[in-house]
Amino acid sequence: MHAREGLIIPGFPLFKNTIRNKLMLLLLAATIVPIASSMVISYIATKNSITEEAVATNARLLSLGKTNILNYMNNINQKSLAVYNSMNVPRSLYYLLEHDMEDEVFPNDLSDVIRNRNLLKDHLYNIYQSIQEFAQVRLYVVKQNTTYLLRNDDLKVGQNEQRPTDFNSSGKTSIEPTHLSHYYGLDLKGSTQEPVFTLHRPIFRAPSDELLARLSIDVKLNVLADLNRQLYDEGEQFYIVDKSGSVILSSEAEVPVQEKVLEWFTKVARAEEDSGHIDYKGDGFAGIIFHDRVKTSYMDWYLVKLSPYTHLYERAGGIARINAFIGIGALAIAVLATLYVSLRITKPLLRLIGYVNKIETGQLNTAIDIHSNDEIGVLARRFRSMMQTINNLILKEYRLEIASKTNQLKALQAQVNPHFLYNAMQSIGTVALQHKDMQVYSLLTSLGKMMRYQMSTERAVVELAKEIDYVQAYLDLQKQRFDTALEVTLDIDPRTRPIVVPKMILQPIVENFFKHGFVPDGQEPAKLRVASSLEEGSLTIRIEDNGKGMSEEQLIQAMHQLTRGEAAAASDWNSPASEEGGIGLRNVLSRLQLHFHPKATLSLYPVTPHGLGVMLHIPLEEGAVSNV
Template structure:
């Protein structure tokens, strides 16, 4: 199965590089995510600002339209019977008393209008018969005023009873004591038959537009412009003079192009423009918000984003450092210990104190080294014991070939002189010498080891005047399996050295060798003096501990200890020795080891 390319790539790097790569794999997406969140939030704030500006311009435009609609409704009061009589009156001549009466009636109408409209600057009624009535808050009417020469009048008459709204201008009918701008609402009043009765003109203070805008604008950090249909400034918000025609192309271009929202640059500053056009007056309410205002809104978000990014980076770096200290450094220490072991320093240990898998690995590594050291020490001591045994055997042999040849000569002489027992003893002893000095192989068939025991028992029977009986039960299948040379005879010899010493009853020696499936079971039983509990416990302790000093080698149990060490070294965990003894009753030794067929000559 082909592994993903990423896994193949990571296999080429060491653990430190992998940690850095994983850190970057976490950090880079996090930075990109924060950048995306910052850009999205910035756009959202810009949209919120422009949307709020659009709401503001819409609200201001709605209020101006409502104000104009309310002012236009006042024209309906002209249709009262008293006023209709006045406006239909013929042209006055001189100080006509009728004019005085009609003027008084019209003044009541004007007072009603003035009281109802705070921002009223002047109200004028021009009848079709050439009469004129007016009321100005400040100035007087011009001495001579030709109504039909002004464009506003012609436009109003042409609208046939519909109101006409005029933007910023100087009052048309007055002798001005100071320069001031007004805006006007004019309407041609017609009768039921559709004939023109009079023309009503209302001049309103232009600063009332500013007051209306200011009441809504105070909760927004934006600039507001109000332009009439001819792009004259009705409200300039300290940017442009009221009454002048706006000449700023950056503002007019998107307005003329029908762009309700646009980004522009005015006076070297980038600004966002939003405008709304009145369907009643055709006026345009324009909102302007500087980029710096939006930047102030974004600056807090930018600081928060930078703080979150920095904290996340520091926290993730802290986690990386923690992983480095708790994982990577212990692995380095374990690696250094392994390097020492590679060059043969088995005293090295991995100093890892963590309780995780790495700590468990270090503990297992240390345990493995302990086992290796134990095995090395065991192997070394086993070799020493083997060499010492060979040396002692060599010392004891005293030229074994010479002794073997001498025993052969004794046997021949015994036959010649008619001494059969001497002949048998010599043959048994010669067989034992021949078996002992044969160094061709360490492994022998069990039947040869048993034959060696028979020769030994024959000599002991003659030496002890047949004071014991020996019973051998050897399984034929087991006799063909392998055993270490000279491992059973020392155990039998131990019976005569310890078990039958100072014993006054007839001794019994039972030797059994059986095969049970893949195991060989050897039992050696005697009815000798046995062992006390303390001595038995001490012997078992020496059998199963690795250390055997010189005193142990020279004590009375050298045969058992050496046999146990040799068999355990050769068969390993497949070998077991069981030892049972009771004081005054006897001893039982059982050996269990793998059944390996002998393949020698």
């Protein structure tokens, strides 16, 4: 299988590299890519919009919840301050505490004890009834080490064998996190316990810091839960947590598992801002945590709302599913349209391929029956025209082949002429030697060298030494012609002789001197100098004469033609073309750049006082020196 036939997997013709399959892939890609991109972009934009909206909405909700909680807790705190009301009135609660309940533990008058206890019950009952969700009110009197607990309209009194566990707590008002209500050391059999949080307020003897008693109010969670129920939806979690990480309120259960809260609360507590949101992924939860802080002198709570990504982006998922259904529908339409278009376009192409296969077997006169007006019809008509042209060319080729055979015969006959000339010159040379005419023999030898060198086609490049010998033979003939009117100087660096150069690059330049620069009747002899040198890895050849030379304008024009690359640039000092059969300077430059280096140059320059110089500059590379 050739590579151009495409990938063919048995049983899967779709993988054939055909125009039909390419069209299908192109149309499918043109449909799928925009739809898929639109779905992805729409989903991302929707998610971002939902996230921004959720952040703003939850910030408002938590701020509202913060205000409600603050008002509610301030009300509870205010009720606990009732103990300080009417401080100097003998029947006030503070007065009773300040006077140690008239020594209720060891009374002298039982009626006073009962009267004081009932009065204490009335005060505690007023606090208990002030807010409906108060579960119980406890008053612990320090000096008596006695606990008074008002629960369900009943006052229970008892002495503690030891001080309560909360006695050594901070001297400030504080809130104990949610717990099951306890009995503060009293024996209350049959009583039920329920989740509450407790406000503990120490009562001091004014204006000293002597602790008289400790008032504790257990508060049910129902109102606190109702205040915050509007802050979260189903599927979300809501917590009120104090700064130590203890849970005050939870949307999951009345008393949640504390470890679940601690997993994410450390990040909330370390947040730089009191309110904000955090992206969180942990065990059992991945979503956004929204938080706000409620801080007063007696409490430091965090309102925390956990919104899972599945809940936040449920609407985005619905939009994505709608887009997916639309995309599937569009894809189905695109597939049907692709099949129709591909079959409509490629069926004539398949027929055309069938005709080509017949022609390939040699049936050149196959009729191509495709007459549509589209591009394929134009291609079929052009193909018919091309086949007619090919048939005509084949007939011409037969005629040309016959003519070629005739030309080959003539070429074989022409090959006899050079051998005949060599043999004739050798015979003439022998006669010259017999008559002791060394001059004629020398001239024949120079002419023979030139003919052998010029007619040899075995090598395109030769050593510079052979090129110099050829030029020497040419100049020997010219010196015989002009005698003393011509002086030739060869200044050849021995290091340059083995360097290979293109054949016939010096003789055309030397010949130009005799055609256009030589003045045979001049007052001084014509001088021609050929020199070579090797400098810094480059071969430089100079051919200088004292002929007519060129004007500055002609020199500039000739160099311009050389650099512009015209066909016969500067081959003649005064005309743009050489004589018929001559090799122009541009030809010399082209062969230098072709065989050696594209940076090889040929330049013209004036010679003082008159004349012209030609310089060949050839950068040498490895292998430029012959090993012969």
